[in-house]
Amino acid sequence: xxxxxxxxxxxxxxxxxxxxxxxxxxxxxxxxxxxxxxxxxxxxxxxxxxxxxxxxxxxxxxxxxxxxxxxxxxxxxxxxxxxxxxxxxxxxxxxxxxxxxxxxxxxxxxxxxxxxxxxxxxxxxxxxxxxxxxxxxxxxxxxxxxxxxxxxxxxxxxxxxxxxxxxxx
Amino acid sequence: xxxxxxxxxxxxxxxxxxxxxxxxxxxxxxxxxxxxxxxxxxxxxxxxxxxxxxxxxxxxxxxxxxxxxxxxxxxxxxxxxxxxxxxxxxxxxxxxxxxxxxxxxxxxxxxxxxxxxxxxxxxxxxxxxxxxxxxxxxxxxxxxxxxxxxxxxxxxxxxxxxxxxxxxxxxxxxxxxxxxxxxxxxxxxxxxxxxxxxxxxxxxxxxxxxxxxxxxxxxxxxxxxxxxxxxxxxxxxxxxxxxxxxxxxxxxxxxxxxxxxxxxxxxx
Numbered sequence: 001x002x003x004x005x006x007x008x009x010x011x012x013x014x015x016x017x018x019x020x021x022x023x024x025x026x027x028x029x030x031x032x033x034x035x036x037x038x039x040x041x042x043x044x045x046x047x048x049x050x051x052x053x054x055x056x057x058x059x060x061x062x063x064x065x066x067x068x069x070x071x072x073x074x075x076x077x078x079x080x081x082x083x084x085x086x087x088x089x090x091x092x093x094x095x096x097x098x099x100x101x102x103x104x105x106x107x108x109x110x111x112x113x114x115x116x117x118x119x120x121x122x123x124x125x126x127x128x129x130x131x132x133x134x135x136x137x138x139x140x141x142x143x144x145x146x147x148x149x150x151x152x153x154x155x156x157x158x159x160x161x162x163x164x165x166x167x168x169x
Numbered sequence: 170x171x172x173x174x175x176x177x178x179x180x181x182x183x184x185x186x187x188x189x190x191x192x193x194x195x196x197x198x199x200x201x202x203x204x205x206x207x208x209x210x211x212x213x214x215x216x217x218x219x220x221x222x223x224x225x226x227x228x229x230x231x232x233x234x235x236x237x238x239x240x241x242x243x244x245x246x247x248x249x250x251x252x253x254x255x256x257x258x259x260x261x262x263x264x265x266x267x268x269x270x271x272x273x274x275x276x277x278x279x280x281x282x283x284x285x286x287x288x289x290x291x292x293x294x295x296x297x298x299x300x301x302x303x304x305x306x307x308x309x310x311x312x313x314x315x316x317x318x319x320x321x322x323x324x325x326x327x328x329x330x331x332x333x334x335x336x337x338x339x340x341x342x343x344x345x346x347x348x349x350x351x352x353x354x355x356x357x358x359x360x361x362x363x364x365x366x367x368x369x370x371x372x373x374x375x376x377x378x379x380x381x382x383x384x385x386x387x388x389x390x391x392x393x394x395x396x397x398x399x400x401x402x403x404x405x406x407x408x409x410x411x412x413x414x415x416x417x418x419x420x421x422x423x424x425x426x427x428x429x430x431x432x433x434x435x436x437x
Contacts, residue, residue: 082333082353082356082357083332083333085360086357110374111373111375115347115348116347116348117345117346117347118332118349118353121373121374122374125357126357168362168370
């Protein structure tokens with residue numbers, strides 16, 4: 001308890017906000033999107049720039065984690081080779097629900113300019129993707145916008161609804 | 170009257186081609202023109218058969234029999250001072266000559282000279298590993314096996330280096346398609362989900378520039394988004410992109426375009 005007397009009504013109301021469970025849960029979820037560090041190629045540099053001081057992802061609550069167990073969103077930043085495809089599936093399966101995937105850049109979206117035998121032609125052949133960011137590489141602003149759209153998407157869902165596991169098939 | 174010739178793509182064609190044009194070859198010099206190379210070649214000739222030798226772009230090229238490669242490289246390293254194997258690989262000549270040309274690029278830092286040892290093997294033959302002489306040959310020979318399927322006898326770990334271990338096919342062969350064969354096209358699907366999943370996931374879309382505005386499954390027109398799977402008529406209403414929810418946020422007033430005034434008159 002505060003020692004001095006507080007006039008709770010002086011600014012026109014009690015310091016109490018009323019809301020619904022959905023809103024408070026979604027507020028928590030959408031403002032603490034922890035991302036899995038997943039820089040596969042040059043898009044990873046832009047992703048790092050987004051996390052660093054100039055673009056400062058921390059203010060969105062997006063903190064990069066090196067473990068899939070602690071991550072909510074997988075930002076696939078770069079070229080996915082066929083050799084690596086099984087590992088992205090494994091890491092995606094290791095993430096806890098609810099989880100989201102952002103496919104960052106042309107290579108992750110469609111294979112991009114690597115129209116070759118060794119490149120997966122889009123990560124959505126392996127894992128379900130929520131958001132595709134165009135660009136080669138996308139600017140940090142694009143990734144910020146993508147994260148804001150993802151926040152909006154999270155807030156649009158009912159949090160009380162039972163989580164169904166996301167699977168490609 | 171002259172016969173009519175279509176002139177649709179007349180500008181795309183070459184204006185003039187010389188019937189007698191012969192593309193210039195890099196000149197080959199005799200080995201005797203360089204003292205150091207001549208001495209090296211004599212040392213090689215004393216030990217093994219040399220099929221051909223010349224100097225091209227200040228580097229000596231020596232053709233040997235494939236069985237002599239270890240002996241020649243050992244000689245060059247220990248007695249002729251070529252202490253580095255800067256590069257080695259193979260060249261696909263299957264269509265022309267039914268085999269591969271294998272080259273070893275050697276460098277002498279003391280003599281400031283480079284020698285290229287070349288040999289020809291037929292399809293299916295293996296080469297002797299030179300990994301015991303040069304550690305750099307370890308990965309190079311693995312890469313040669315990975316890309317061409319040429320095995321190196323005596324290599325301690327003769328496995329693929331770049332492609333996955335269970336890969337089929339040798340990607341650097343001239344007959345290998347750039348976009349991959351049947352195995353490559355379905356590799357990740359087969360491995361992760363199994364062959365049954367091929368029908369569900371579908372073939373790879375190789376045209377990355379393809380945009381279909383009537384396909385609402387894969388594409389969304391910016392500012393005219395519709396729910397996934399909606400049939401697109403072309404008269405979709407414009408959706409304003411908002412960062413905020415409809416209800417707004419506490420203490421922040423939402424900017425409303427309808428209430429704003431656009432000043433048209435620049436002189437006002």
